[in-house]
Amino acid sequence: MNFCSLLLLQLPLLLVFTTTSTANIPPGSSLYASNTSQTWSSPNNTFFLGFTQVDPTSYTVSISHSTAGVSIWTTDNVVAGTASAAVIDYGGVFQFLPNGNLLLTNRSGATVWTSNTGNLGVTSAALDDTGNLVLKAGSINVWSSFQNPTDTLVPSQNLTVNQTLRSGVYSFRLLSSGNMSLTWNDSVEYWNQGLSSALKSTPPTLQLQSNGILTLLDAGSRMSVAFGNDYGEGGEVMRFLRLGSDGNLRMYSGGTTTTTWAALADQCQVYGYCGNMGICSYNESSLSPICKCPSLNFEAVDVNDSRKGCKRKVEDCAGNVTMLELKQTKFLTFQAQQIVTIGITACRVNCLSSTSCMACTSTSDTYVYCYMKNTPDFVSGYQGPVLLSTSYIKVCGPVQPNPLPSYQIGGDKKFRESRGWKVGVLVTGTIWGLAALVGLFWWFCCKNSPKFGGVWAQYTLLEYASGAPVQFSYKDLHRWTQGFKDKLGAGGFGAVYRGVLANRTVVAAKQLEGIEQGERQFRMEVATISSTHHLNLVRLIGFCSEGRHRLLVYEFMKNGSLDHFLFTTEDQSGKLLNWKRRFNIALGTARGITYLHEECRDCIVHCDIKPENILLDANFNAKVSDFGLAKLISTKDQRYRSLTTIRGTRGYLAPEWLANLPITSKSDLYSYGMVLLEIVSGRRNFEVSAEINQKRFSEWAYGEFEKGNVETIVDKRLADQGVDMEQVMRAVQVSFWCIQEHPSQRPTMGKVVQMLEGIIEIARPPAPKALMKGSTSGTSTNLSSKDSAQSTCEASAPPPSSSSSI
Incomplete structure (x- = not known):
């Protein structure tokens, strides 16, 4: 068990004792390992400094958070480039000497750790409410724990280019270029990311904000470089950044059990994690x-x-x-x-x-x-x-x-069992071999026969029926789409073509562009998309991966995409959707997105919710399409980069895209809110903005809502068709909640469904703002890519000129 684990086990025991509230620590004060209940505390008792028992015979001195139960600083022991806590025995003493020096000694009186501040004029010591232990000469800071960090960075603590976080053989530094660096044994750099291209002339400073955003301070500007997945939420939650003994840098909230960000999503990418000649795997x-x-x-x-x-x-x-x-x-x-x-x-x-x-x-x-x-x-x-x-x-x-495992069996028993196993394999192999020959004969003789073609296709689709996507050949898809002639639409991910399989099933084949992944990685991403099954999601039937050809085969949606019906012209009045269908489409879309966000094994952020990606079946049931595709497109393909490196479509982008903040599931809420307003009004939000002298569509709509003129927001073409104004009011209020400036103010998609259904009461929404306050001009880099999982989005193209519906 490592030091951090033992420390966490002991901290709850320490908290049962009454600590001494000490704003200033007078010279000559001492703490003893034999009395762990005695501590030096900050004025508000949030932090305390004292001895902690590591094991039955060992103790160390640390500064800890009272409620989170975590150590933020400890007397360290740096030897040959490595770092560990300075451990002493039961007779250890920690002293603030009259000469201004902090000193840790063991039972024999030998020095284990010192601040080296003796005879520097230090007159006072204090542990402040931020967790910083400060030694002062009058009003001048001579030494502080923030200036001499160990393995942890807390809010209000700056990390400069001259400071290092250490844990064992691993170290974390802020480089003068502005990049962050993780190093093994002070010799091998295995992680380096940041914003070096955005730096100005002054040396940068790294700071963790209390809201969970890691920022780079340079020449008076503040640039976001990493974000916890709960940023802006939790209010008083204790957040901190820690370099672990496993070589990974992580952000925590409330304790070491909740990781909100990690420098390396894959722990096996940490150099030396398994030691010399060790192999890391899962x-x-x-x-x-x-x-x-x-x-x-x-x-x-x-x-x-x-x-x-x-x-x-x-x-x-x-x-x-x-x-x-x-x-x-x-x-x-x-x-x-x-x-x-x-x-x-x-x-x-x-x-x-x-x-x-x-x-x-x-x-x-x-x-x-x-x-x-x-x-x-x-x-x-x-x-x-x-x-x-x-x-x-x-x-x-x-x-x-x-x-x-069979090698571990011994003696004659091993021989008999081995012989029986071989006989069984021989018999089974013979049977399967004969079956394979029959199958091959049927394949070559009957595959292209009109009489048997439908039967062959049905057998092929059994793989899909079992839950796995069917792998189609490019030759077959080329034949079934008649050479990709019937184009249904095109968008940022590629063109979509109508096709008919051999069993007469109508499908939509999407030719993906910008794919750089290898075969296995592409298959894994496809498997993730195909594992999502919901009434309001478009089904993925199969895929093709041959050389540079990457295609996805979806179920065909007879009525196409929502935009074809929502933004109709006068000569297309027959395609106008009545209010009942519009409300059902809004509700079905919300249910589909809820499944992606809250009910999948891994949260899938769509990143491009818009009417073109909401498809309608023969009964006008809404089905969300193009989910999970953001991760398939490589940012190396320059055709898919815009000036702002944004994936999405004009008019539907959440403010965090432009303010260099992290993209989470709440970003989909903003896009959905804009779509909901369009469903009510029947007009493109950015087209309306142009009509009303560049005033934002959402601001205009909220102004009408404030005046009590909700009926002016409703599509005028529905005037004679009967509109449920109670549903309209719910939809309008939900849309305003979804397009709030800060993601933490937006509801979850599950709550949106409940509000639309009238299950829960909707509070009066505040006015949506034009821009996020406090946004910076720097470039943001989200370093976590759970890249695990599909919770963040890559760079993308400008808005498509035509529909990308399936």
Whole structure:
């Protein structure tokens, strides 16, 4: 158990004691490890400094938050570039000496830690309400805990280019360029991100705001660089940034159990996480990474701690060197030699023949690279099913792969069970072989026959019926769409074409553009999209992935997209939607988005809610389309970049897009609110803005609402068709709540559904504002990409000129 874990276990015990409220700490004051109930506290008792018991015989001194139960600073022990808490025994003493020095000594009186402020004129010490321990000479700060951080950054604490957060062999720094950097052993930088291109002349400062936004201060300007996923919410919640002993930088809210942001979404990308020659991977039963040795040629350095790495069982090869092959594995070679366009065989041979090369990785996704890991002899590995790379590491003598579970069976029993197993496999294999031959015969003879074509297509669609998307060939889709002739529309993701499968099923085939992912990554994203099943979502039937061809096959929606009916001209009056259908469409759309936000395994943020992406079936039921596609489009494709690097459509963008704030599910709420106003009015919001002298459509509508003239917002073409004004009032009020300036003021989509249905009462909404206050001119970078998951959006194209409906 590491120090932080033990510290958290002990903090609740400490809080049961009564602390001493001390604004100023007089010279000569002392704290004793033998009395952990004695502390120095901030004036409001939010923070306290005192001894904490690490284990039955060890103690350390730390500043802790009273209610969150977390340590924000500790007396550290930096040795050879590593950092850990300075630990002492039961007889330890922490003193504020009369000469102005802070001193930690053990039982024997030996110095364990000191502030080195003796004889510098220090006259007073105090722990303030922000958690900062300050030593002063009169009114001048001589030393403070904020200026000498350990592993944690809290609000009101600035991190400058001269300061470092440390935890074990890992360190975090703010570079003079403005980028943030994570480093292993002060030698290997494995993460570097920030806003260096936006910096001005002065050295930057990093600051964590109390609302959960990590900002860069430079020449008086404030630029957002990272955001907790609960930013702006929680009011008095304690937020802090901490460098963990696992090498990852995380933002927490309220304690160490709630992570709101992490520098690296994939823990296995942290250099040296599994130690030297250790391989980091995941299994199906746990989301936490596991560490293992490459093969039986290696053994664990410490059988009780897999993170300490591995070592070769035989170190002296005596010329008998072999390359151990590790499939779907890469070595994190941040300081490696890179060789372009060299195949896997040449990569292995070159490393084997080089005396300085310890290991190598050959990639095979999109481009072919060979990464050579040279001395020093430290290798950090990562293995995963989606990695399209093969790695090699030098071993002595013959390669010994890891044993299968059957190898653990012994004696004659092993032989008998092995023989029975082989017989069973032989019989089963024969049966399956015969079945395969029959299937191949039927495939080649009957596939293209008109008589059997429909039957073949139905068998193909059984895969989709089982919940998995069907993989279609590009040749078949080209034939079924008649060479992609019948174009239904086009948008930021690509063109959509009508097609008819062999079983007479009408589909819509979307040709995706800007796809840069490898085969496996694309399949994983498609699997995520296809796993969403809801009455108000368009169904994904299948996909095609051949070379550069990437297509998605959806169910065909007979009535097309909502915009064709909502924004009709006089000569299209027959396509006008009555109020009942409009309200049902608004409600169905909200239910579909609610499923994406709240009912999927991972929250899916659509990023482009607009009438073109709301499709209508034969009965005018609303179905949301194009969800989950934002993550498929690579930002490397310059055709899909606008000047503001925004994905979305003019008129539907939430203010946070333009104010450099994070894009969350609440951003979809804003877009939905604008669509809801359009459903009520029957007019494009930005077209109305132009008609009323550039005044924002939402501001004009709210003005009419304030005057009690809600009927002026309603589509005038519905005057003679009967409109339920109670439903109109609910829809208008919901739309105003959805388009509030700050995301935290907007309701969840689940609450929107309840408000539209009249289940819960709707409070009077405040006026929507034109722009977000306090927005900056700097460029924002959301460094978390849960890139996990589809909770943030990439850059995109300007508004499409035509419909992108399926």
